[in-house]
Structure formats: structure tokens, C-alpha cells
Amino acid sequence: MQEFMTAAITLILSNMTVTLFVVGLITAAIISLASRHRHEPGFVSGAFLNQFLLLSVGVAYAYNFLMHSVFGDFTAKIIGWAQSPFQLEVAFASLGFALVGFVAFSRRRGLMVKFVALLGPAVFLWGDAGGHIYQIATTGNTAAGNAGSILYSDILLPFIGFALLWWHGAATRRHETASVRDPEAWSEATS
Numbered sequence: 033m034q035e036f037m038t039a040a041i042t043l044i045l046s047n048m049t050v051t052l053f054v055v056g057l058i059t060a061a062i063i064s065l066a067s068r069h070r071h072e073p074g075f076v077s078g079a080f081l082n083q084f085l086l087l088s089v090g091v092a093y094a095y096n097f098l099m100h101s102v103f104g105d106f107t108a109k110i111i112g113w114a115q116s117p118f119q120l121e122v123a124f125a126s127l128g129f130a131l132v133g134f135v136a137f138s139r140r141r142g143l144m145v146k147f148v149a150l151l152g153p154a155v156f157l158w159g160d161a162g163g164h165i166y167q168i169a170t171t172g173n174t175a176a177g178n179a180g181s182i183l184y185s186d187i188l189l190p191f192i193g194f195a196l197l198w199w200h201g202a203a204t205r206r207h208e209t210a211s212v213r214d215p216e217a218w219s220e221a222t223s
Contacts, residue, residue: 046110046176049092049185053192056080056087077200081146082137084196088189089133089153096126112167112175129153143201150197154190161186 044051060083064076099107100123108115129152135141136149164183167173176182 052087056083074204077203081196086137093126093130111177112173150193
């Protein structure tokens with residue numbers, strides 16, 4: 033049992049981006065099922081998008097900031113790099129993305145704010161994935177922090193974020209379009 037627990041904790045901590053994504057899905061599902069607002073247009077899609085922004089952007093990049101600044105030597109080692117001053121630059125870029133993710137998390141934020149909160153990290157992650165692939169191809173660097181789940185999450189998480197944004201945008205647009213076509217709903221909304 034102790035071996036299982038050690039393996040589980042190692043898996044969770046060494047794959048924090050995947051862990052936070054899964055926690056976000058579970059949290060959004062619980063929010064959606066438990067809320068009396070779940071039948072409101074855009075509520076469920078908004079819950080999933082907001083949890084993604086909170087956990088997969090905000091918390092994940094705050095964690096990345098911490099790992100590249102406070103634990104820079106350790107992080108460089110698991111990526112298969114030598115420690116470098118660029119670690120601190122990555123740390124502060126991550127802190128910026130974390131803050132934007134926390135700001136965009138609110139239900140009151142519009143789609144454009146949420147899009148921008150996804151756009152910066154997407155460019156960062158896809159660039160990061162390209163760097164990992166280059167390191168694998170040119171140096172054979174298959175360290176845990178350069179290949180495997182981190183590489184896949186660098187590629188896939190931005191697509192998932194944009195898909196959640198699209199889903200939420202489509203859900204809210206359908207409601208707005210239906211309200212405009214329904215004269216009774218239109219008169220209630222404008223009074």
C-alpha cells in the first residue's frame with residue numbers, strides 16, 4: 033500500500049498540469065450538478081471554462097512560477113537542462129499568465145477577457161512544446177520534464193481551453209439569439 037501511495041503522489045506532483053486539469057473537470061462537474069443554476073444557458077459551459085481558467089491557467093502557472101524560481105535547480109534537472117538565468121524569466125512570464133488566469137476566472141468576465149487569458153499561455157505552451165520536440169530530436173533529451181505527459185499537455189491543453197471557450201460562447205449566443213427572436217423575452221430583457 034505504501035508503494036502505491038508513493039507512486040500516486042509522485043504521479044500527481046510530477047504531472048501537475050494534468051492533475052490540475054483533471055481536478056478542474058471534476059470541480060466543474062460537481063458545480064454543474066449541485067447548482068440550482070445548472071439549467072441557465074451557458075452555466076455548465078461557463079463552469080467548465082472558469083475552472084479551466086482558475087486551475088489550468090491560474091494555479092498551474094503560479095505553480096510553474098514557484099518551480100522555476102524557488103526550485104529552479106530541481107526544475108532544470110527534471111527538464112534535463114543546466115540551471116540558467118532564463119529560468120527566472122520563465123518564472124515571471126508564468127506569474128503573469130497566472131495573474132491573468134485568476135482575473136479571467138470570474139463569471140462576470142466577458143469572452144474576450146477569457147480568450148486573451150487563453151491566448152498568451154497557448155502561444156507559450158506551443159512554443160514550449162516545439163522546444164521540447166527540438167531537444168528530443170537534437171539531443172535525445174527524454175527527461176520527464178521534457179518528454180511524456182508534459183509534452184502532450186503543452187500541445188493539447190490550449191486546444192482544450194479554446195474548445196471550452198467556443199462551447200461557452202456558442203451556449204451564450206444561442207440564448208441571446210433565442211431571446212432576440214422571442215418578442216416576450218425581448219420585452220422582458222429591455223424593460
